[in-house]
Amino acid sequence: MSFNNLDTLYRQVIMDHYKNPRNRGSIEGDHMTVDMNNPTCGDRIQIQLQVEDGIVKEAKFDGEGCSISLSSASMMTQAIKGKPVDDALKMSEIFSGLMQGNDIEEEDIDLGDIEALQGVAKFPARIKCATLAWKAMEKGVDEEKQD
Amino acid sequence: MDVKAVRDEFPILHQEVNGHPLVYLDSSATSQKPRKVIEKIDEYYRGYNSNVHRGVHTLGTRATDEYEGAREKVRRFINASSTQEVIFTRGTTTAINTVASSYGRANFQAGDEIVITPMEHHSNIIPWQQIAKETGATLKYMPLQPDGTIRLEDAKETITANTKMVAIMQVSNVLGTINPVKEIARMAHDQEAVILVDGAQSAPHMKIDVQDMDADFFAFSAHKMCGPTGIGVLYGKKALLNDMEPVEFGGEMIDFVNLYDSTWKELPWKFEGGTPIIAGAVGLGAAIDFLNEIGLDQIQDHEHKLAQYALERMNTIEGMKIYGPQERAGLVTFNLSDVHPHDLATVLDAEGIAVRAGHHCAQPLMRWLEVSATARASFYLYNTEEEIDRLVEGLQTTKEYFGDVF
Secondary structure (H helix, E strand, O other): OHHHHHHHHHHHHHHHHOOOOOOOOOOOOOOEEEEEEEEEOOEEEEEEEEOOOEEEEEEEEEEEEEEEHHHHHHHHHHHHHOOOOOHHHHHHHHHHHHHHHOOOOOOOOOHHHHHHHHHHHHHHHHHHHHHHHHHHHHHHHHHHHHH | OOHHHHHHHHHHHOOOOOEEEEEEEEEEOOOOOOOHHHHHHHHHHHHHHOOOEEEEEEEEHHHHHHHHHHHHHHHHHHHHOOOHEEEEEEEEEHHHHHHHHHHHHOEEEEOOOOEEEOOOOOHHOOOHHHHHHHHOOEEEEEEOOOOOOOOOHHHHHHHHHOOOEEEOEEEEEOOEEEEOOOHHHHHHHHOOOEEEOOOOOOOOOOOOHHHHHHHOOEEEOOOOOOOOOOEEEEOOOHHHHHHHHOOOOOOOOOEEEEOOOOOEEOOHHEEEEEEHHHHHHHHHHHHHHHHHHHHHHHHHHHHHHHHHHHHHOOOOOOOEEEEEEOOOOOOOEEEEOOHHHHHHHHHHOOOOOEEEOOOOOOHHHHHHHHOOEEEEOOOOOOOHHHHHHHHHHHHHHHHHHOOOOO
């Protein structure tokens, strides 16, 4: 494997999100919090969501982890903010497919920066890093629905 | 020690990974297997696979002889006084759990103390947490020095008249610290406590003498010492094991089964319920032969040199943070600037270099070190200084690769 391959993993946009995370911190006012660990490696992510009338009004994250898990969290919060919850879940599904090496269908929702993580699919050991924040988001939305 | 000749015995080492010759620096997680071990297991399955201790037929007799022969090899390997003191288990984890469940349940009560250290592997923490909750005993930690060593005076202070069990690793899988287990055993015995020594990271790398160490229990795994996965050993002093109840009940371990009650076989078989790990034991026996042929002292000396060389070379890299004492076993745990260990391990992997990244099953120790994760390069008899040079080059590359980010 050459650096070209590494570059498919560590795309510039990923490193930018890692270095300058968007939506890092916590939400003031009403929100739900989901903590999730990756017990095999020690990564920890906290996602905070503010959902009103089925819309994700605010999304923030915090935690510690590698460039892939933190940049993915940053991109995820950016992508779902202002979107209907159903769209957020749809994105999560598409993202999960992306990690399994699937291509994005044309009619699918625009993922923006998130597409940069497509290269992670070639590094099976790192897929869990990329999906951690999405899993936390899904868990939060599920809990919200049950309330 | 002729490292080139040693390497020739390990088929797996002669391959390219991601376009580079493999540099395997993860032997603390699991070691590679020499041809003789692989062939011995193959020979068992091809030539005399049979259940042990029950057949009258020829294959069964041979399988039993090989299985019990492996036990004798283990006895000599750790200098136990009798094969009755050598119990085959699934690994170190099962061995420690057996002691915690059986010895702990019978001997601990509220007010008693179990003394461990913050550097323990999860498998030498959680069994004690669980039995402490069940019996009302208290879990107590020996303090560590800033370099990750234990001072004897601290050990002495922590072990009191209330202590019933001291459980400690002989070698740390993260810090490389070699703990003074013989001295700590004496302290435990002075307080009429027993001591369990977790030998998972020591038995593969140095001569073990359980009698000289005066360990009451000693546990280790075959797969970290050139043997197969799925088998390990629990050594226990005969007097203690005799008084302990088995934790697994079923075939192989019984003497006489009545409708409502049963009696157990004698040691060691009363702790080996079910068809034992025959191929595993045979493979472990071959691994012991292999290590003995080379010599544990030679292996320890070789790894010591590698560790000292690695420390010297790695310390020249700017931003390198190494954990643990200078005088150590054959491993180096570290972090490089702000590069997360996972990212670092991915870049090294692209260069064909296998290291471990994460918490190394030692979360309390990670918190003590105030890090969430670390990277670790660990060495064994087949590693070379050239491979450490490759690691150092790989780390330089990693720094360059992430250089514009941090």
